[in-house]
Amino acid sequence: EIVLTQSPATLSLSPGERATLSCRASQSVSSYLAWYQQKPGQAPRLLIYDASNRATGIPARFSGSGSGTDFTLTISSLEPEDFAVYYCQQRSNLYTFGQGTKLEIK
Amino acid sequence: EVQLVESGGGLVKPGGSLRLSCAASGFTFSSYSMNWVRQAPGKGLEWVSSISSSSSYIYYADSVKGRFTISRDNAKNSLYLQMNSLRAEDTAVYYCARGAAAGFGTLHYWGQGTLVTVSS
Numbered sequence: 001e002i003v004l005t006q007s008p009a010t011l012s013l014s015p016g017e018r019a020t021l022s023c024r025a026s027q028s029v030s031s032y033l034a035w036y037q038q039k040p041g042q043a044p045r046l047l048i049y050d051a052s053n054r055a056t057g058i059p060a061r062f063s064g065s066g067s068g069t070d071f072t073l074t075i076s077s078l079e080p081e082d083f084a085v086y087y088c089q090q091r092s093n094l095y096t097f098g099q100g101t102k103l104e105i106k
Numbered sequence: 107e108v109q110l111v112e113s114g115g116g117l118v119k120p121g122g123s124l125r126l127s128c129a130a131s132g133f134t135f136s137s138y139s140m141n142w143v144r145q146a147p148g149k150g151l152e153w154v155s156s157i158s159s160s161s162s163y164i165y166y167a168d169s170v171k172g173r174f175t176i177s178r179d180n181a182k183n184s185l186y187l188q189m190n191s192l193r194a195e196d197t198a199v200y201y202c203a204r205g206a207a208a209g210f211g212t213l214h215y216w217g218q219g220t221l222v223t224v225s226s
Binding site: 001034036038042043044045046049050055087089091094095096097098099100 | 141143150151152153156165168201210211212213214215216217218219
């Protein structure tokens, strides 16, 4: 089983700041990594797929990078609606999710 | 517009059974793999099971293998999850999610989920 480890567990930032979220895989997942955003009471929403491709309708302030075992989700300038929980997920070998990073308002 | 609507959740006693359904619309259901993902209260996301477009390939998480059965009816545009021998740790919101037209792929679309509570 491929284990995904996200860091930090909680990130406290202010609107307008830059957010950098990390996801590390226990073995290479090539570029088969996605990022999801989840708000309370809502289903996850796909942000980034295959490491760096923005999903339909996702603003350009969201970007993804990385390959192999180390991946990053960057939000260039935080909007109030961006405060949520973010999960990474691999599809190289079935599916696994990271434990999530909570992005909270400072 | 792609829509996935789950149903069938509820309260069940430990050891009991429940069948979840997911009604799909807005796309050619028979062309896509489908998946179940769950989320225990206050916890993260956990992949449960996947089924290919023609039901030829089926996979389960170790935590549910031997107890849960995924299936689909392409004529009815529906996905199912038969859950037997339920345990307290199966308590979660269960989401259905659409995979890819080839292979399994990224989960681009998700339903709103249905809550399963296993308690005596």
